[in-house]
Amino acid sequence: MEHYKLQALRQRLYDILFQVLALVGLLMAVLVLLWLLVTVFEDGIGRLNRQFLTSFPSRRAEEAGILAGLVGSLAVVLLTILIAVPIGIGSAIYLEEYGKKNWFSRFIEINIANLAGVPSIVYGLLGLGLFVRWMQLDRSLLAGALTLSLLIMPVVIISAREALRAVPAGIREASFAMGATRWQTIWHHLLPISFPSILTGIILAVSRAIGETAPLITIGALTFVTFLPDSLHSAFTILPIQIFNWISRPQAAFHENAAAGIIVLLVITLLLNATAIYLRNRFSR
Amino acid sequence: MSFFKVETRNVSLYYGNTAALKNISLGVPENKVVAIIGPSGCGKSTYLRLFNRMNDMIDDVRVEGEVLLNGKNIYADGVRVEEVRKRVGMVFQKPNPFPKSIFENVAYGLRINGVTNKRYIEETVERALRQAALWDEVKDNLKKSALALSGGQQQRLCIARALAVEPSVVLMDEPSSALDPISNAKIEELIWELKKKYTILIVTHNMQQAARVSDWTAFFYLGELIEYAETKDLFTNPRNEKTQNYITGRFG
């Protein structure tokens, strides 16, 4: 009997030990995150003032600012939303509500899963070959937005499909049994019901689009821009590229600029993510 | 023309290559209640869904034979399923109100028919809710979400929703199996009332219910119609041995 008791005691100990270990690991990750935030904050807060937000880049670190990058980022992401969201939700609706379960829909499904796993830089090369060169859009806002649209489209489609799938089957049956057409069913019931989840997915995708750097470097977005984009065909830069440019310089003063730019970028993406998490917790049962 | 309000003539239904319904001919006279009974998987729900073509939703389903509504084949070429469904109301096993207000639930059928006259809609909603014996309970809360109602109330709301467009036929797929006994009794009373105006087909697991509410009863087994007779005859004097076994509880 003693033996079993001892055994049980030891198991209990291991149990606690494992939990402590896992939590310590997690705590380390938390600390790294905090450390990251704190260093960036320390490095950058000194540069974060009105002049920094309203100036164009400059050869002199203390005169440089993120205006062009910030406006470029917002413009390109806004365009991306306008392109990717309707098409993405449209495909999700088609696949979930109209498509029959045949080889073609399976093919599209696997295809989308694959696209979601293609490295973002490959999308950059796609944009370079397809939009910049072949369609001759050059290094324009439109070329950048189209590239980012293709990049986030799989994420939008996948999350919108999940949202539609979560609508109880009874709602569809009830609507069809009333004599509603498929589109009426979708428009009157499915979209309103799944709207919060679809929105959550879109916000996460947008947050990702704002932070993307590599694909837009590849299509040749500029790094030194001293004007604001004024049309779809205008050249542009984005905030992450501006930051990348400053990180790549050897002088510490530019690194401070990079850190200050990162603070702005982090505030935007974290706000978006927090909104998405809040929406999901609020509306999920 | 057909003598019956709704009728199936030699109808078979296949899922892929498996026959779920085999050569079924059955007619329902106007203003009667027909109960469809049988063990699980005998095809009774599938049969019910022939009349509003809800089986069309499933891939790989094939229907042979004729399903007549007012003497016209609803599976004929050029028939819009939506038009059929507007004339054949359906109530499901689990109450499935839309997550909208009580009023909007009942008005939905009118709205998709393009009705915009506000007074007409209001009158119709009230009439339908009265028919479904729900009016007195909800008349002060028509703007409230339908999801706030109790299960039994939700089911009566779904009945009202089906009645608002004045269908010729009402299909009920185990309408009270998910409800408590009191709600169940209310629904049965309601069916008794409704048959004055409507022709009703009801699928039920509950033989007492079939005996209480229906004029005629059809017994299905393994996709075949075994016996179809006036309810009191079928339950007191079944002609087929399988029917006898089922209603005496020897299988099912």
Add this chain to the structure above:
Amino acid sequence: MQQRAEASPQTMQSTAFGARRPVVYYTDSLIKSVLFLCALVSVFTTIAILTVLLVQSYFFFKEVSLVEFLTARQWTPLFAEKHFGILPLLSGTLLTSLIALLVSVPLGLAVAIYLSEYARRPVRKVIKPFLEILAGIPTIVYGYFALLTLTPLLQKFIPHLAGFNALSPGIVMGIMILPLVTSLSEDALRAVPDSLREGGFALGASKLQVSLSIVFPSALSGIMASIILALSRAVGETMIVAIAAGNLPQLTFNPLEPVSTMTAFIVQVSQGDTPYGSLAYNTIFAVAIALFVLTFILNMISFRIRKTFLAAGGG
């Protein structure tokens, strides 16, 4: 009033079904076609990716043989004396990715087991959003952190560590993919039916024994799928390595030295003023094809494993 009567159901009863074809039905089929076109966009995306990569690298492979590309041990397309062996880029990619896995897999699995087997609801409610925050941080931020914070710190402990190296971006990449490993592994662990756990508890096993000897092995293939997917993500990750690894293609597995990866090389060339259409320029498409194929294979393996895992009822 006349209009109302026309639209009311009674009058429709007198017409044959479908004899009237209201606008809604045309709208419905029109919308269906439009939505179908939307769904086709993803197919065209794949076709476009393949076309662009294949056409551009065709020009590259007209001048460089596939054998040289796959076997030469030097990668110097931007120098006067050009060599086109992808091995150094491949080794750099694998090196940084493996370091990332070394960081994220043990930690990610421990956290996943903790979340699925031990953690109560309130604890989960804190941990999950934290992981989502980690996943939401732009990679450029991680790159800054690797180059300007972690590397200087590591240099205090490792004197021979170069200012650009594989170690620091590898570690940071591990933190970046931690949420992915954790959440996918947790899904796999949760898919294990409770009846298996109960069987273990009924024999008097402790929670840890049940987790490690019953749940973990049952979820192993699902966990493998998540690790492979994380590897694929690390292989395709760009900015962290582009910033902190050094852009120096060399065939080494020494984590203390600067390396370049496939992705970092593409960024390096895109940034510069290499003329469009030149051989040096076309190299990025050849590298991209290699990258695409590598990640595609990894994704496919992960996808397959996951599918069989789920088909087997998660056990």
